[in-house]
Amino acid sequence: xxxxxxxxxxxxxxxxxxxxxxxxxxxxxxxxxxxxxxxxxxxxxxxxxxxxxxxxxxxxxxxxxxxxxxxxxxxxxxxxxxxxxxxxxxxxxxxxxxxxxxxxxxxxxxxxxxxx
Numbered sequence: 001x002x003x004x005x006x007x008x009x010x011x012x013x014x015x016x017x018x019x020x021x022x023x024x025x026x027x028x029x030x031x032x033x034x035x036x037x038x039x040x041x042x043x044x045x046x047x048x049x050x051x052x053x054x055x056x057x058x059x060x061x062x063x064x065x066x067x068x069x070x071x072x073x074x075x076x077x078x079x080x081x082x083x084x085x086x087x088x089x090x091x092x093x094x095x096x097x098x099x100x101x102x103x104x105x106x107x108x109x110x111x112x113x114x115x116x
Contacts, residue, residue, distance in 0.1 A: 006061050008036040010054040025049040
């Protein structure tokens with residue numbers, strides 16, 4: 001997937017119009033469109049602004065061979081993202097406990113959906 005395709009995909013996932021994304025990063029919708037169709041490439045500082053506005057990394061936007069789910073995962077819930085970042089700082093035992101709780105909750109949810 002190209003840089004422009006990734007920008008377009010993330011923009012549409014966030015339900016932003018080109019003009020709205022442009023307003024966030026200080027560009028016109030025309031320039032966003034040029035990026036999306038591959039007629040132009042953003043400078044490094046603009047790439048950083050686009051990545052921030054689209055809740056991703058510049059690396060994800062420019063790297064065409066991203067197969068790692070950890071890199072391509074998109075968390076749109078900022079509170080949840082903050083919590084996961086805090087969990088990342090815990091020791092291995094505490095991380096394991098958090099994972100067990102999450103797994104138990106998800107298993108419960110799947111069972112509830114199956115029983116319905």
